[in-house]
Amino acid sequence: MPLVHRVLPPEPVASLDAYVEHFGGGRGLNAAREIGSERIIALLDKSGLRGRGGAGFPTGTKWRTVWDNRSAVLPSTVVVNGAEGEPGTLKDRTILRSNPYHVLEGALIAAIAVGADHVIVGLKRSFEKEAVRVQAAIDELMAAGWSEDIKLELFLGPDEYLYGEETALLETLDGRPPFPRIAPPFRRGFDEVVEHDDDVATGSGLAAHVETAGASDTQVAPPALVDNVETLANVPAILDRGPEWFRTAGTDKSPGTIVCTITGQVEHPGVTEVEMGTTLREAIELIGGGPVAGHTIVALVPGVSNAFIPAALLDTPMTYEDMAGAGSGLGSAGFIVLDDTTDPVAAAAGVIRFLAVESCGQCTPCKQDGLALADLLRRLSLGEADARVIEEIRSRADTVADGARCSIGTQQQVVVNGLLERFAVRPGATPHEPMLIAELKELSETEVVIDTRHADKQPDWTYDDDWSGQSPVDRLTDHRSDEPLEG
Secondary structure, eight states: OOBOOSSSOSSOOOOHHHHHHHHOTTHHHHHHHHHHHHHHHHHHHHHTOBOTTTTOOBHHHHHHHHHHTOOSSSOEEEEEEOOOOOTTOOHHHHHHHHOHHHHHHHHHHHHHHHTEEEEEEEEETTOHHHHHHHHHHHHHHHHTTOSTTOEEEEEEEOOOGGGGSHHHHHHHHTTSOSOOOSSOTTTOOSOOOSSSGGGOOGGGTGGGGSOOTTTOTTSSOOOEEEEEHHHHHHHHHHHHHOHHHHTTSBOSSSBSEEEEEEEESBSSOEEEEEETTOBHHHHHHHHHOSBOTTOOEEEEEOTTTSOOEEGGGTTOBSSHHHHHHTTSOOTTSEEEEEETTSOHHHHHHHHHHHHHHHOOSSSHHHHHHHHHHHHHHHHHHTTOOOHHHHHHHHHHHHHTTTTOSSSHHHHHHHHHHHHHHHSOOOTTOOOOOOOOOOOEEEEOSSOEEEOGGGGGOOTTSOOOSSOOSOOHHHHSTTOOTTSOOOO
C-alpha cells in the first residue's frame, strides 16, 4: 500500500491562510455550526472513526456519551490530549509540528458537538517546538474569529507517562499531580463545582459514585471530552467531505488511516501515514526501509501497552481487530523493531522497568510487583536466573494488576505473559543488557533520540542518587501541578 497524506501533510502547513487555501480549512467547522450536535455525532458514528490514542474506542460513541451526560448547570470542556509519552511513538508531535490547524479545528467541532465553551490543548512542558507551534496557531484562529465564544488555551504539564492517561490529565489541569481517577471523564471533568475544597477527594476517586453536575449544582463537575491529537485531526475532513469519503481508506471495522512510527533495528526510522489494513511487514518496509541489511526481524515491541509481536505475525494487518486477533494491539502504532542481534527478554526488562517507575503507586501491586518484575527480568536477561526466577515472574504477573485504577498494571501483565507464551524464555540463554525503553524525544531518518535520563529516574519520580522508598502518590499528595515536579 502507498503512503497517504490525510492527516500528515507532505510539507508543514505554514499558516492558517495556507490551511484554508490548500486544505479546505474551516469548511468542517462551518458545517458543524450549521448542523449541530446530534448531526455531528451521527456523522462520526457513520464514519467509523476510532480513537487514535491507543484503545480504538469509537469516537462517535464517546462524544455521544459526553453529550448525554452534559450538565444543566455548567458547560463541558474539550481536552486535546497531546501528552504523548508512549515509547516508540512520535506521531502526535509530528502532526502538531506539521499541521496544528486541523487538530484545533477538530477540537472546536468537538466543542460544538458536546456543548463545551472551553478547549484546552494539553502538552508536556518539554514539548517546546510543539508548544510554540500550537500557541501560534491558537493566536491565528482567535484573531480570525474561528473560536467565536469558545475559549482556546494551551496547557503545559509534567513529563510523567501518566500525564497522558485521560483522568490523570484532568487531575493535572485541576492543579494536582497526574494520578489517575476512578471516575471517567464523562462523569466528571476538571471544573470543580462543590462548595468547599475539602469536599473534593480526587485522589480517593470520590467522583466514581456521584452524579454529574447535571443533576444538581452541588455535584462534583460537568463532564469533559478528552481526545487524542490524531483523532481530532481526522474530524474536519469527515464533516467537510462526509463519512463515505473517510471510509474509502482502511477497512470496514477500522476505516481511515494511521500515523505509524517505526524505530529500532531498521535501515532508517520514520513517522509516516498509511492506510489502516497495511500489514506490519509493509509498514516496516515503507517507513523504515526494512530490517538492517544482513539481519532478520525477531519481534516488534508495540510501545508498552501490548504484547510483543513475533516475526511469524508480521503479515498481520494494522487494524484494531486484526491486531487483537494476533494477541496484541495497535496502540499508538509505534513499533520498535528487534532483530537477531537483540533479545525480547532484554526488551521486556526495559518495558517493565519503564512502567514500574512510571506507576504512581496508588495501587500497591502495580508499583511493588512491577519493580520486582523489572528486577527479575533484568536478572533473566543478564543470565543470572534459574527456573525458580521464571516461576516467580509468572507469579508476580498474576498479581501486578490487582485493584488497578488505570491500565499500567494490566500493561505489565500483558507484556510479561506474552513474553512467556510466545518466546523461548529459559535460564542460561545468551546474556544481554536490558534495553532502555523510554519516550522518544526526537526522530529523523538518520537518528533516534530517546530520553536517556529515564535510566536515572527513581520510582518516586525523582532523579536522586538513591530511591527514597516512597511512591509518587506518597511524596506528592499535597503537590499542586502549577509547581514543577521535583527532578
